[in-house]
Amino acid sequence: MISLHGLTKVYPGGVCAVDELDLEIADGEFFALLGPSGCGKTTLLRTIAGLETPTSGTVGIGGADVTTTPPGRRDVAMVFQDYALFPHMDVTDNIAYPLRVKKTPKTERHAKAAATAARLSLSDMLTRRPGQLSGGQQQRVALARAIACHPKVFLFDEPLSNLDARLRLEARTFLKRLQRELAVTTVFVTHDQGEALALADRIAVMSGGRLMQVGTPTEIFQRPATPFVASFIGATPMNLLPGDVRGDVLHVAGAALPAPPGLTDGDHITYGVRPEYTDLSASPRDDAFPGTVAVMENLGTANLVTIEAGDTLIQAVVPEGDEPALGTAAWAVPRQARALVYTGDRLHAPIPA
C-alpha cells in the first residue's frame, strides 16, 4: 500500500510541482497517473521512489513511513522516462543489474534476465549495448530491468511512450497480465488517456500538481468531476457549452433542454456531452444545437463532424453513410441521459437521469 499525505514538492526554482496531495493506493492495485505535460506526474513518481525529498508531507509504503528512507531501501523498481540504461553494459547485464546488487548468483540472475527479455521480445539482442538499440527496444530493456526483480512497488514513467502502436498494445496486455500474476502495486504514469482507461484499476487525473479526480476508469469516463477532466478524458474531447438556467429549462447554444432538479433560476452552467453521444438531425428540433457543418474528419468506421454554431464548435460522431454535406444546416442532438451539467467547476448532482 502506498499512502501520501499532504505531499508537497517545491523545486529550488520555486516551481510547485506537487501541491498538498493526499492519495491512498491499495495493495496490488494498478494505478494510473494521468495528466497533461508538466503537471507533476514524474515529480510525484520520483518522490514515491525517494529520488526527490518532499518539501512537506509524508510518503508511506506498505504501512511504514518511508519519507526519509533512501530509494534503495524502499524496495521499488522504476522505469525512467528516458530509460536510464547503463550504456557500458549489454542488455543481459542491464536487466540483471538490480539482481546483482541484491547478490543473486550469476547463473540465476542471467537465467532470470534471459527469461524476462524473452517475454518482451528482446531475446535477439541480449549481447547488445543500449547504444545499439532503437528507442523502443531501449524502453523494453528498461521495463525488463524493472520487472526482473520482485519489488513491493513498480513505478513506471511512461514506459510505453516510444513503442509503435502495435507493440504498444502488446506491451499493454503483457503488463496487465504480469501485474495480475505478480500482484505488485503499480503506479503508472501516462498522458495517453486510452492507455490509462485500458490498464488501470483506478486513475488519478492531475493538473498543476493537484489531483482533479481519482476513480475507476468507468467513473472517470462517465462522470468526470470537472470540465477539465471531462475535456481530458475520451478519444475526442467532450463538447463543453456554456448555458443559463431559466425556470426549469437550460438554454445552451440555441437549444432548450430540460434542467435537472436542484438548479436555481439564473444559474450559469456548463453543459457537457461527448461527441459519441451527440447525434445529427437534418431537420430543426428544440432540443438540438443548430449550426452548419464545418469540418468532417474520418475516424475509420465513423466520421467526426464539427458544427459551427455561432462562435462555438460542437462535435458529433456520425456512423458511416450518414454524413451530412459540408456547409449544410444541421442540428446536433445531445443524448440527455449521457449529458453532464457543471455549475461553477463542479459536476452538478444529481446527474440528469
Add this chain to the structure above:
Amino acid sequence: MSGAANRRRGPRERAGQSRLAALMLSPTLVVLALVVLYPLLSAVRESFYTSGETLDADGFVVEGERFAGLANYSGVLGERFVNALANTTLFTVATVSIEVVLGVLMALVMHRAFRGRGFLRASILIPWAVPTAVSGLMWRWIFQADGVANTIIGQQILWTTEGVQAKIAVIVADTWKTAPFVGLLVLAGLQIIAGEVYEAARVDGASAWQTFWRITLPLVRPALLVAVLFRMMDALRVFDLPYVLIGPRKHSVETLSALIWDEATRVHYGPASAYGTMLFLYIALIAFVFVKLLGADLLADVRTRRRVAS
C-alpha cells in the same frame, strides 16, 4: 538534392570527396614531413655516424662524419643508459599510477555540486599552470635541508642529493604538478554521464562503492585511458623537473632525456642520437601496446556513448 539522387551518385561522389580530402590535407602532411619526419629520420641517420677528429688506419687525421655502424649503440648496454632507463620507467610507473588515483579523487570532488566549486576547480589547476622550472625551484626550496618537508616530518633528510630520497622528491613534485591534469580529463568524462544512470543505480539499492566500481569507473574509462596515455608519454620524456629539482648528472634521478641532453652538450651527437632513437622506440612501443590492449575498446566505448547521448 533528393535522397535517391544522392544514393545513386554515392560511390563516384565519395571518390571525389576523398580526393578533395587528400588535396586539402596535403599542406599539413608536407609541413608534418618537414618538421617531424625529417628531424626524426636525420636523428636516426645521425645515430649511425660519428663526427669529430680521429686517426684513420694509415695514421692520418680525418675530420667530418663517418659511418660508424652500431658503435654509437654500444652505450645502450652500459650502466649509465640502463640506469637512466630504469629511472625513467620508475618515474613513469610511480607518477602515473599515483596521479590516476589522485586525479580520479580530485575529479569526484570537483564534480560534486557545492558552493565555491568554480573556485576549487580553478585552484586545483594552478600546479598544472605553473611552469615546471618554477615549480621545480619551489619544491627544491621545500626539500632543502632546513626546508618545509623536513620540518613537517621532523627529520633531517638530504632530499636533493643522490639516493632514494631524491627519487621520492621527484615523484612527489611531479605528482603534485600533473595530477590536476588527470583530474580535469576525468572530470570531463564524469560530466557526460547522464545523472539518471546514477538514479537508476540508487533505486536498485546499489551502495556508493558499488556505484563507483560498476557505473562511474567503467563510464569514465575512455577519458581516463586518454589521460593515462598522455601522461605516460609525457612522463617517459621527463627532463626538466629532475634537472631543476636535483640537478644535472645525478645518477639516481637521471632520465633518458637527461642522458641524451648531457651527451649532446658534450658534442657526442652520435650516442645522443642513438639514445634518442632508443627512447623514441621505447615510447612508441609502450604507446602501441597500450592502444592495442585498451584502445579498440576505448574507441568502441566512445562511439556507443555518442549514440546513446544523441
